[in-house]
Amino acid sequence: MSRAARKQQMPRGRGASLWLLGLVCGVVLLAATPSALLAGVLLLPTLMVWMSDRQPGLPTARAVLLFGLAASCQPLDLLWRAGHRIEDAVVLVTDLRTLAIAWSAQAGGWMLTQLLPLLIGFYVETQASLTAQRLQKRLENLQEEWINPQ
Amino acid sequence: MAVHIAPEPMAAAQSQQGPQHSSDHLIGAAYEVELNQKLPLAGGGLPAFAVRDHRQRRSDLMAVQVAPGTSARSVALNALAGIKIDHMLLPLAHGSGAAPGGGQAYYVITTQPQGTPLLAVGTDSLRPWSERDLLNDVLRPAAIALDRLANCGVTHRAIRLSNLFHARSGQPITLGCAWAAAPASLQSALFEPPYAAMCHPAGRGDGTIADDVYALGVLLMTLAAGRVPLANLDNEAIIRLKLERGSYAALVGDIRLPPIIAELTRGMLAEDPEHRPPPLLLADPIMARARRVAARPPQRAQRPLEIGALPAWDSRMLGYAIARAPEHGVPMLRSLTMENWLRRTLGDPGLASRIEEVVRSRVVDHVADPTTADLVLVARAVAILDPLAPLVWGDVALFPDGIGSLLAHVGSDSTRNALSEVIEAVIQSEAFGIWGEARSGRCEPAELRLDTRLHRLLLRIPGWSGGLARLCYTLNPLLACRSPLLGGDCVVRMHDLLPALERQTVASVDFIIDREIAAFISARFNGRMDADLVILAQNEDPDIDPPGHRGLAQLRVLGRLASTNQAETWPRLAALALRSAKLALAQWRSRKLRTMREQALVAAAGHGALVAMLTMLEDPHAREVDGRAALSGMEDIRAIAGEISWLAEQRPVRAQAARNTGQEIAAALGVVALAASAVMTALL
Numbered sequence: 125m126s127r128a129a130r131k132q133q134m135p136r137g138r139g140a141s142l143w144l145l146g147l148v149c150g151v152v153l154l155a156a157t158p159s160a161l162l163a164g165v166l167l168l169p170t171l172m173v174w175m176s177d178r179q180p181g182l183p184t185a186r187a188v189l190l191f192g193l194a195a196s197c198q199p200l201d202l203l204w205r206a207g208h209r210i211e212d213a214v215v216l217v218t219d220l221r222t223l224a225i226a227w228s229a230q231a232g233g234w235m236l237t238q239l240l241p242l243l244i245g246f247y248v249e250t251q252a253s254l255t256a257q258r259l260q261k262r263l264e265n266l267q268e269e270w271i272n273p274q
Numbered sequence: 275m276a277v278h279i280a281p282e283p284m285a286a287a288q289s290q291q292g293p294q295h296s297s298d299h300l301i302g303a304a305y306e307v308e309l310n311q312k313l314p315l316a317g318g319g320l321p322a323f324a325v326r327d328h329r330q331r332r333s334d335l336m337a338v339q340v341a342p343g344t345s346a347r348s349v350a351l352n353a354l355a356g357i358k359i360d361h362m363l364l365p366l367a368h369g370s371g372a373a374p375g376g377g378q379a380y381y382v383i384t385t386q387p388q389g390t391p392l393l394a395v396g397t398d399s400l401r402p403w404s405e406r407d408l409l410n411d412v413l414r415p416a417a418i419a420l421d422r423l424a425n426c427g428v429t430h431r432a433i434r435l436s437n438l439f440h441a442r443s444g445q446p447i448t449l450g451c452a453w454a455a456a457p458a459s460l461q462s463a464l465f466e467p468p469y470a471a472m473c474h475p476a477g478r479g480d481g482t483i484a485d486d487v488y489a490l491g492v493l494l495m496t497l498a499a500g501r502v503p504l505a506n507l508d509n510e511a512i513i514r515l516k517l518e519r520g521s522y523a524a525l526v527g528d529i530r531l532p533p534i535i536a537e538l539t540r541g542m543l544a545e546d547p548e549h550r551p552p553p554l555l556l557a558d559p560i561m562a563r564a565r566r567v568a569a570r571p572p573q574r575a576q577r578p579l580e581i582g583a584l585p586a587w588d589s590r591m592l593g594y595a596i597a598r599a600p601e602h603g604v605p606m607l608r609s610l611t612m613e614n615w616l617r618r619t620l621g622d623p624g625l626a627s628r629i630e631e632v633v634r635s636r637v638v639d640h641v642a643d644p645t646t647a648d649l650v651l652v653a654r655a656v657a658i659l660d661p662l663a664p665l666v667w668g669d670v671a672l673f674p675d676g677i678g679s680l681l682a683h684v685g686s687d688s689t690r691n692a693l694s695e696v697i698e699a700v701i702q703s704e705a706f707g708i709w710g711e712a713r714s715g716r717c718e719p720a721e722l723r724l725d726t727r728l729h730r731l732l733l734r735i736p737g738w739s740g741g742l743a744r745l746c747y748t749l750n751p752l753l754a755c756r757s758p759l760l761g762g763d764c765v766v767r768m769h770d771l772l773p774a775l776e777r778q779t780v781a782s783v784d785f786i787i788d789r790e791i792a793a794f795i796s797a798r799f800n801g802r803m804d805a806d807l808v809i810l811a812q813n814e815d816p817d818i819d820p821p822g823h824r825g826l827a828q829l830r831v832l833g834r835l836a837s838t839n840q841a842e843t844w845p846r847l848a849a850l851a852l853r854s855a856k857l858a859l860a861q862w863r864s865r866k867l868r869t870m871r872e873q874a875l876v877a878a879a880g881h882g883a884l885v886a887m888l889t890m891l892e893d894p895h896a897r898e899v900d901g902r903a904a905l906s907g908m909e910d911i912r913a914i915a916g917e918i919s920w921l922a923e924q925r926p927v928r929a930q931a932a933r934n935t936g937q938e939i940a941a942a943l944g945v946v947a948l949a950a951s952a953v954m955t956a957l958l
């Protein structure tokens with residue numbers, strides 16, 4: 125997809141929001157570099173999903189972000205309690221357990237966004253099919269009674 | 275061989291009996307015809323058989339057979355029911371029964387005549403009668419009987435040598451049975467006035483009692499002479515001679531009659547029926563002899579006018595000649611040759627002017643068909659020249675009251691011939707009205723026109739319930755149905771029809787009602803079944819007509835016939851109707867109802883219950899309920915089909931909704947997880 129086309133697909137005002145978000149991120153990056161580093165690494169899957177989500181309202185990215193944030197609360201708390209230094213942020217970022225929890229949580233969030241629609245869709249379609257079968261049976265009975273001449 | 279025949283009640287008391295099966299009962303519940311005891315000379319020309327009376331054990335009765343294809347005289351039979359007249363064979367009952375050669379025939383039950391016919395057909399054993407015997411044994415009893423008949427509004431029209439019976443001198447004669455054949459249909463030209471003799475034998479009509487007086491006059495003259503006058507002449511020659519000389523002069527010839535007889539017969543043979551003495555006067559010969567009617571002799575021309583080979587000396591002969599040779603008469607009429615002859619040679623300018631007017635009116639009248647215009651011209655001209663003459667239409671002459679018996683004689687639609695086409699043309703062109711207007715006040719043209727229009731209405735009814743057949747059965751209430759489907763059964767009354775159909779129904783046919791039966795039913799039911807009979811006459815169109823349309827119409831007809839005879843069952847007819855009824859069930863919309871009704875129909879057909887079958891098929895309340903349920907059912911079908919279609923169409927919508935819902939739930943779970951994590955972090 126060309127750049128112009130992708131731009132055209134974006135919702136109106138999203139370009140300005142991107143710029144604003146970039147500006148906020150830049151300010152945060154300069155003002156709180158350790159937190160930004162830790163959050164950036166922990167929320168890397170969210171960033172990737174956010175980049176790839178083409179649905180209006182970014183429902184997948186939103187759910188992944190929420191699960192990512194839920195998993196990032198404790199590392200960020202540790203970082204801030206430890207003095208909010210870049211070294212501590214590097215230690216936390218390189219801690220595989222912390223990284224695994226954060227990314228797993230985001231993976232779970234992504235899984236939920238993929239599985240829940242399927243499950244709900246299956247349930248709804250099953251109900252609709254049962255209704256259609258019941259109606260079809262009644263229709264056949266009525267047709268046999270009133271339409272077939274002999 | 276003893277034959278039981280169906281009752282045909284003629285009196286009110288007899289008509290109280292319910293409809294009965296033809297072969298199981300006696301005529302009038304009393305009379306049994308014994309076909310092995312034929313009475314050769316008693317029927318006056320018709321076959322007669324002895325009768326066994328099961329009620330009063332009378333042994334002096336006989337049954338006179340109505341000729342096949344003709345009708346007994348219903349008006350006379352009804353008028354004479356319960357009447358007692360001396361010196362005459364009166365009808366006691368009439369009904370259908372087995373015929374001598376197989377099949378069935380119609381019979382009129384009367385007493386057997388006392389003595390022998392005055393002259394049997396084909397014999398010449400007549401003897402001269404004395405004046406006293408003629409007056410006492412012939413004239414008085416016959417005049418008294420004719421007077422009673424006249425009071426009943428009936429004519430005899432069968433006074434002839436072979437139909438008068440005499441036992442011995444001093445005993446009065448007996449007038450024979452005259453009720454089993456059309457009026458005057460068996461009379462020779464000798465015993466009929468010229469105007470009746472020139473008619474078709476079946477088209478002479480009831481006439482008047484004066485015509486019986488004329489025949490009685492001929493009889494007196496014959497008995498007085500001891501020989502049959504003009505015996506060597508054929509009918510045409512007798513009519514011409516009577517017209518040329520006058521009836522009395524033509525018949526008397528060289529016969530020397532006793533003075534009283536001569537004077538009586540001169541009056542009785544007067545050309546104009548109004549000039550003949552009434553029967554009551556004849557009962558007293560002295561008074562009748564004293565009666566003088568000054569009839570003006572017809573004007574006779576100096577030289578005759580030849581119409582073809584027929585010479586005309588006066589206006590009546592001219593009328594007769596035109597009637598007999600219209601191909602010669604019409605050109606002479608149109609060229610005013612006749613008008614000139616009437617004016618100059620006969621010396622009757624009034625008659626000439628009227629003929630001239632008629633010829634001119636042919637040009638003025640805008641009759642599309644020249645042939646019809648010529649026929650009308652002849653009819654008018656003959657009626658003007660001889661006001662006594664019958665209607666002449668082509669080569670057929672008839673009186674209005676003879677049209678029914680003439681139709682019965684020629685057959686109906688299924689046996690069309692030239693004569694039936696003439697009758698149809700007479701009715702379609704209102705010829706009797708034209709004839710009546712030209713007769714100078716001798717009849718009521720308005721009544722004739724009204725009757726003709728009623729007849730024409732019957733002719734114009736479409737389908738099997740109209741046409742000549744319907745008219746024929748309407749005008750002949752005692753005419754047996756001529757349908758070949760009845761297999762020789764003599765069906766005269768409606769209640770005899772269904773048993774006959776039941777007997778003749780075979781499994782291989784689907785329809786048992788043909789054109790003749792339909793016309794018969796229509797006439798007897800006075801058109802109340804015409805709608806169904808019209809359907810029966812049509813070919814079924816599968817694109818328009820519902821299945822079993824004709825079959826249902828036939829079942830309706832049979833059902834209504836059966837409803838008049840509830841006590842009987844008709845298994846064969848019911849089996850025949852069942853096939854059509856099953857087809858007609860398709861009109862019922864509900865399969866469940868159809869199945870139930872079909873089972874009920876089969877059961878009813880098994881019991882031969884035609885009325886029950888008809889009721890099942892034509893239950894209006896149930897049909898209405900079925901129709902309403904069908905409408906409701908169709909609406910349900912449409913609604914459910916729409917719902918199923920909607921469910922299929924909504925599949926992407928449901929998928930999208932499921933996706934959105936799943937994602938919202940995932941987001942909600944994320945929010946819950948975030949909140950829980952934040953709380954736990956804050957607490958720890």
